[in-house]
Amino acid sequence: MSLTSPFPPIADYAFLSNCHTGALVAPDGSVDWLCVPAFDSPSAFGNLLDRGAGSFRFGPYGINVPTQRSYVPGTNVLTTTWHTPGGWLLVHDALTMGPRTGPDRITPHTRPPADDDADHMLVRLVECLEGSVEVELNCEPAFDYGRQPAGWSLVDDDLHAADATGAGQQFRLSTNMAIGLEGSSARARHTLAAGQKAYCALSWAEEFASPRDVDDAADRIERTVLFWRRWLARARIPDHPLRHPLERSALTIKGLTYMPTGATVAALTTSLPETPGGERNWDYRYTWMRDTTFTLQALHFLNLDWEADEFMQFVADLEPNEDGGLQIMYGIDGRRDLTESTRDDLSGYEGARPVRIGNGAFNQRQNDVYGAVLDSLLLHTRRNQHLPRRLWPLVKAQAESALASWREPDQGIWEARGAPQHYVSSKLMGWVALDRAAKLAEIRGDLELEKSWSAAADEIRADILEHGVSERGVLRQHYDTDALDASTLLAAIFGFLPGDDERMRKTVDAIATELTEHGFVLRYVTGETDDGLSGKEGTFLICSFWLVSAFSIVGEGEQAADLLERLLRIASPLGLYAEEFEVGRSRHLGNFPQAFSHLALIEAGARIILADRLAELSL
Numbered sequence: 001m002s003l004t005s006p007f008p009p010i011a012d013y014a015f016l017s018n019c020h021t022g023a024l025v026a027p028d029g030s031v032d033w034l035c036v037p038a039f040d041s042p043s044a045f046g047n048l049l050d051r052g053a054g055s056f057r058f059g060p061y062g063i064n065v066p067t068q069r070s071y072v073p074g075t076n077v078l079t080t081t082w083h084t085p086g087g088w089l090l091v092h093d094a095l096t097m098g099p100r101t102g103p104d105r106i107t108p109h110t111r112p113p114a115d116d117d118a119d120h121m122l123v124r125l126v127e128c129l130e131g132s133v134e135v136e137l138n139c140e141p142a143f144d145y146g147r148q149p150a151g152w153s154l155v156d157d158d159l160h161a162a163d164a165t166g167a168g169q170q171f172r173l174s175t176n177m178a179i180g181l182e183g184s185s186a187r188a189r190h191t192l193a194a195g196q197k198a199y200c201a202l203s204w205a206e207e208f209a210s211p212r213d214v215d216d217a218a219d220r221i222e223r224t225v226l227f228w229r230r231w232l233a234r235a236r237i238p239d240h241p242l243r244h245p246l247e248r249s250a251l252t253i254k255g256l257t258y259m260p261t262g263a264t265v266a267a268l269t270t271s272l273p274e275t276p277g278g279e280r281n282w283d284y285r286y287t288w289m290r291d292t293t294f295t296l297q298a299l300h301f302l303n304l305d306w307e308a309d310e311f312m313q314f315v316a317d318l319e320p321n322e323d324g325g326l327q328i329m330y331g332i333d334g335r336r337d338l339t340e341s342t343r344d345d346l347s348g349y350e351g352a353r354p355v356r357i358g359n360g361a362f363n364q365r366q367n368d369v370y371g372a373v374l375d376s377l378l379l380h381t382r383r384n385q386h387l388p389r390r391l392w393p394l395v396k397a398q399a400e401s402a403l404a405s406w407r408e409p410d411q412g413i414w415e416a417r418g419a420p421q422h423y424v425s426s427k428l429m430g431w432v433a434l435d436r437a438a439k440l441a442e443i444r445g446d447l448e449l450e451k452s453w454s455a456a457a458d459e460i461r462a463d464i465l466e467h468g469v470s471e472r473g474v475l476r477q478h479y480d481t482d483a484l485d486a487s488t489l490l491a492a493i494f495g496f497l498p499g500d501d502e503r504m505r506k507t508v509d510a511i512a513t514e515l516t517e518h519g520f521v522l523r524y525v526t527g528e529t530d531d532g533l534s535g536k537e538g539t540f541l542i543c544s545f546w547l548v549s550a551f552s553i554v555g556e557g558e559q560a561a562d563l564l565e566r567l568l569r570i571a572s573p574l575g576l577y578a579e580e581f582e583v584g585r586s587r588h589l590g591n592f593p594q595a596f597s598h599l600a601l602i603e604a605g606a607r608i609i610l611a612d613r614l615a616e617l618s619l
């Protein structure tokens with residue numbers, strides 16, 4: 001925590017998940033962000049956005065800086081070690097997984113349901129390792145984004161269980177320590193001697209199934225450790241120095257996946273600022289077609305294909321627009337209306353306002369969306385060597401939407417809130433849409449469609465090469481500007497231009513030299529590009545990872561490896577990434593953790609590993 005700000009740096013938070021919702025734990029042991037029961041529910045612990053909007057601390061009394069924090073290897077379970085004047089303490093925090101009790105998932109015709117599902121519970125277990133340590137619990141929920149302080153009552157006059165209610169929600173806190181209720185908080189203090197343990201559990205399940213005792217709490221954490229390890233064991237991650245960051249990224253994006261539908265949220269949070277103290281604050285707790293399909297592509301690299309099944313069915317089941325096309329984003333349950341509002345009663349993270357709930361981009365036109373979905377469908381089909389019949393209508397609908405839209409201007413991949421433009425990256429994703437659709441038609445044996453979609457892809461390609469390349473031979477941001485845009489790196493990543501094409505090489509070179517700050521990539525130059533917003537943003541992490549991939553594709557292996565190494569060095573202490581990185585102050589900005597950054601890390605890492613393997617073979 002800085003001397004001037006009561007808010008911990010964004011990158012100092014630890015991320016917990018139960019694949020329904022997630023929590024952020026500050027270094028001092030305070031849960032500062034938790035929305036229940038789902039990622040997009042109102043927060044009950046919202047200290048992240050206002051220091052009075054709810055927190056839940058569990059840790060040593062009077063000490064706020066831990067000795068070490070790490071994840072239990074291969075999991076999203078956090079371990080914190082504390083050294084206090086009296087002794088050593090170890091804390092485990094987990095959003096626990098338990099046996100499946102609820103109904104089957106929303107898309108039951110896919111793979112068999114996993115054994116475990118969310119317990120809807122936060123379990124915190126502390127063990128005194130040496131000496132004796134006084135432990136403190138302070139649970140102070142404030143429901144509905146801080147608007148409604150909790151009302152507490154003991155359960156059956158038992159000092160070990162209390163219920164908190166407010167705004168139609170209810171928590172049950174249970175612990176082996178004696179609870180005292182003080183206003184809107186439940187508190188406890190207890191001194192542990194070496195070898196002794198204490199726990200607390202906060203449940204929001206429909207039927208509270210609190211741990212019976214400390215051993216039961218420990219078992220739940222152990223079960224959660226196994227859940228994550230079993231999941232990760234299905235990945236194929238080569239033995240390589242990049243293995244650890246790849247695993248952390250895979251665990252993070254799995255942790256951002258909503259288990260009932262397979263949809264991912266773009267990030268856990270809303271309104272962590274992209275410009276410190278500024279207005280670039282967005283709610284990312286929704287499912288963007290682009291973000292989720294890019295995520296699935298990254299998981300393909302790690303052999304985690306089956307993750308795609310549920311999401312494809314989720315997409316196939318979505319209610320289309322009036323014109324038959326998809327919205328660019330939906331709620332994690334498939335709902336269409338994500339109307340944006342602001343919460344002016346919240347201070348915002350370090351005063352960055354407004355705090356937004358909902359996202360006004362939901363009804364924007366962004367023509368890249370069809371390419372993202374179809375590329376993912378093709379990858380999935382090739383891996384499974386089969387295109388499920390039920391997904392063919394989805395292919396046709398996406399291809400038709402791409403055909404109908406590619407000539408139109410749009411808001412682009414960056415969702416600019418200014419005038420629509422003919423963005424090159426939108427057009428090239430239109431090419432991806434028709435190119436992939438043609439290949440899918442071929443697999444299905446529909447040669448007529450294959451021919452007409454291929455011809456359309458050729459037409460889009462010709463249009464981009466005629467209007468989307470500047471005089472110096474570089475891909476431009478949109479047809480009416482020579483400004484650079486990092487999203488044109490997608491031309492290399494999606495194979496629109498091969499790595500040895502002069503235009504691709506020049507584009508990569510121009511972005512690397514003119515659109516970077518100390519080597520990290522800006523998505524565009526704010527000011528030069530009117531995105532309808534004020535303030536300068538940081539370098540965009542997905543774009544920096546894209547540059548790693550693009551360097552690798554155009555044969556600049558050394559530059560790729562150097563940049564990736566630098567990107568790995570700026571990861572948070574727990575290996576996580578927000579959306580942006582401010583080079584000058586060396587800090588993460590924007591929502592956290594952000595799927596975009598992690599999925600692009602996986603893709604970049606996978607390319608570097610492949611290049612290393614090929615180099616070994618040719619030695």
Ligand SMILES: OC[C@H]1O[C@H](O[C@H]2O[C@H](CO)[C@@H](O)[C@H](O)[C@H]2O)[C@H](O)[C@@H](O)[C@@H]1O
Nearest residue numbers: 266282288290291359360361413414415
């Ligand atoms: O820059 C303005 C826009 O910023 C957000 O969009 C960004 O996040 C999305 C989710 O990760 C991503 O899909 C998009 O490419 C990014 O530009 C915000 O959600 C928008 O409302 C806002 O207009």
